[in-house]
Amino acid sequence: FFKRTVRKDLTYTCRDNKDCPIDKRQRNRCQYCRYQKCLAMGMKREAVQEERQRAKEKSEAELELAGCASEDMPVEKILEAELAVEPKTETYVEGGVGAAANSPNDPVTNICQAADKQLFTLVEWAKRIPHFSDLPLDDQVILLRAGWNELLIASFSHRSISVKDGILLATGLHVHRNSAHSAGVGAIFDRVLTELVSKMRDMQ
Template identity: 90%
Template sequence: TSCANEDMPVEKILEAEQAVEPKTETYIETNLGVPSNSPNDPVTNICQAADKQLFTLVEWAKRIPHFSELPLDDQVILLRAGWNELLIASFSHRSITIKDGILLATGLHVHRNSAHSAGVGAIFDRVLTE
């Protein structure tokens, strides 16, 4: 077990996260939770946030020990296979302090009611409960 920890130290994973993901406080202080250039359409907002988060996910993966040493095809296969779980884990972690909502990568806070109004309430509720 200690050998595995030496090969993949938690500190390196944390460093990768901190290098690509601003603190939650930064989102709130900068945007008060709502970016000024944000469209009013919740689906557009969610898609823009997903796009930003996917870009960030690739940057994060490149910083994970040994990932960049893999052949490029293997890197792509791994990211394609796990992007959805990593995306959900990312905004779930970012939203720990948010009640009945999630904090997207763009800094937008999406409340449960807004998600239901946009037609993505069932998915939203599943994410909040899992």
């Protein structure tokens, strides 16, 4: 009540003798007397005004910081990093059928080989992100260790948007859902397809 009165600069009048009883049950009986009681209890108009000013300054500072962050981390630079380290895969081959000469038929082995390649790509990608290379080497390592698994799965998932019932690996090899189930990794495979690939496809 007091904050609202100060912020909106409201004025009240008393219909009686400016001595209305104000307690928990009758606090809404007279707004004038209620406001006067607030002042008598030591509430300060200046405190409310200062609080409002601090909130305004904080909001302006946050907006300015967000603007700076946007300028320092342009989307174009991130997209350039993506395209530089991983050109778009236009075609793929089925795992085990017409696959690359040195690619084994075991889906788990194929996934591990692709993960090795993708991890190297992730490091190269991170180096191209604005300001990442400016960090101390220890901090770079900590960040990559903390996020490599999520980045790896997200990369597989995004690459597989155009693939039906399977995942397109970084090696260009396509692992079908049935092959993953036969190899004993069907559960996590299904989660990736359901929770990530399908939702990324819906966002297009």
